[in-house]
C-alpha cells in the first residue's frame with residue numbers, strides 16, 4: 001500500500017524531501033587536552049583527545065553534522081597559563097583542535113575572559129569559526145561579538161545563536177570586561193530569534209548558551225537561564241548549554257536541551273529530521289543524547305600532534321623543583337581545624353598585602369602534598385584559578401558577619417552530615433589573624449564565639465584590614481553581600497594568588513608552614529567522622 005502511495009507521490013512530483021542533521025556539542029573544555037588528570041597524572045575518560053575520537057565516529061555515521069561549543073574553552077589548565085603567559089608564540093591549543101575538527105561556532109563563556117580581552121581577541125583571530133554572543137555589548141551598545149552565524153547543511157539553512165551568562169562581570173577581573181555590558185539572555189533572544197526566522201530565512205535555529213539550565217521562575221539577569229530561554233523565546237529548535245558542568249539531557253516544549261558535562265567528559269548530540277514542504281524545511285523529529293568517552297575510546301592522534309610542543313613546555317614548567325616541605329600539606333582537615341595548608345595560603349596573602357587578617361577558602365578534600373621535595377605541579381593544584389589577592393578594610397561587626405557566613409556551611413553538630421550539601425568546598429573560608437570558635441550547636445547566624453584580636457575581644461566598631469581573593473571581592477560565595485561591603489579594595493596584587501604562592505615555594509629552599517591554631521569548631525569535628533562523611 002505504502003509502495004503504491006510512494007509511486008503516486010513521485011508521479012505527482014509531490015514527494016516530500018527529507019534531511020537528517022546531527023549537531024554535536026561540547027562545552028567547558030577548560031583547556032583539558034589529554035585523557036588524564038593534570039595534577040595526579042591518573043588516566044581519565046576526558047579531554048579533547050578522547051572527545052575528538054567520539055566526534056569523528058559520530059560524523060562518520062552522519063556526514064550532515066555541525067559541530068558547536070558552548071565556551072569556557074580558553075582557561076582552566078596549566079597549558080592555558082603557559083600558552084598565554086610564557087609561550088604566546090604557540091597557537092591557542094583548543095582553538096587549533098577546533099579548527100582541525102571543523103567547528104562551526106563557539107559561544108563565549110565567562111572564563112574565556114580570564115587572560116584579558118586581548119587574549120580572547122587573539123584566540124578569536126586564530127579561530128576559523130565565529131565566537132558568538134548575542135547579549136554582549138561593547139562601547140556605545142555595539143555588539144562585542146557576532147550574535148549568530150548562518151551555515152548550510154544538507155541544503156538546510158541553520159542559524160547558530162550564541163549567548164553568554166550575564167554574570168560575567170562578577171566572575172572575572174574588572175579590567176577583563178572594561179567597556180562591555182551583558183544583557184539578559186531572554187531579552188536578547190526575544191528580539192533576535194524572530195528576525196532569524198523572518199529576515200534570515202533560517203530553517204533551523206540552534207542556541208549555544210554559556211549558561212546553565214536555571215528555573216522557569218528565574219528572573220532577568222540570572223546566571224543560569226537556558227530553561228527560561230526555551231520557555232519564553234519561540235522559534236528555537238535545540239539548546240546546547242554549559243557553565244554548570246552538568247550532564248543534562250532534557251527537553252522543554254519539545255525543544256531538546258543538552259549539556260555535555262565539562263572537560264570533554266561527554267559529547268552532546270541532537271538528531272533532527274526535517275521535511276521540506278512548499279519550499280520550507282520543517283522539523284518533524286528531534287532527539288537529544290549524551291555520549292561519553294570510555295576506557296576503550298582511543299586518543300585522537302591529531303589532537304596529540306597539534307599540542308605536542310605546548311604540552312612539553314607545560315610539563316617542563318610544572319616539573320620545576322620547588323621548596324623542600326618540612327610538613328605534609330593535607331587538605332582533608334582544613335574545614336575542621338587550622339592546618340599547615342591553610343597557614344601557607346594565609347601567610348602568602350598577608351605578606352602580599354600587608355593586611356592584618358587573611359580570609360581564604362579551603363582547597364577541597366583531595367589535595368595532598370607530602371613533605372619532602374616538591375614541584376610547581378603540586379602547588380598549582382592548590383590554587384588553579386586566576387583570581388588575585390585584594391586588601392579591604394572592614395569593621396569588627398563585618399568581620400563577625402563574615403565568619404557567620406562561613407559557619408552557615410556546616411550542619412548542626414548532631415546531624416549525621418558535617419556540611420550543608422549545597423555548599424561547595426570553595427565557599428568555606430577560614431580567617432587567620434583573629435581567634436574564634438564556631439559553635440555548631442547554634443543556628444546559622446549565631447555560631448561565632450570568642451572572637452578576639454591579639455588576646456582582646458573584637459568590638460563591633462574596631463577596624464581591620466583583610467586579605468582575600470578578588471573572587472570573594474566580586475561577590476563569589478555571597479560573602480560581600482553578607483557583610484554589606486560594597487567599597488573598593490585598598491590594594492589588589494598584580495599577579496594571581498597562585499603566582500604569589502609559587503613565588504614563595506620557588507624562593508624558599510625549605511618551608512614549614514605552622515598553623516596559628518586560633519580557630520576551632522565546638523564540638524571538635526573528629527577526623528574519623530570527616531573521613532567517612534566528608535564530600
Ligand SMILES: [Zn+2]
Nearest residue numbers: 028072111243
Ligand atoms: Zn566552566
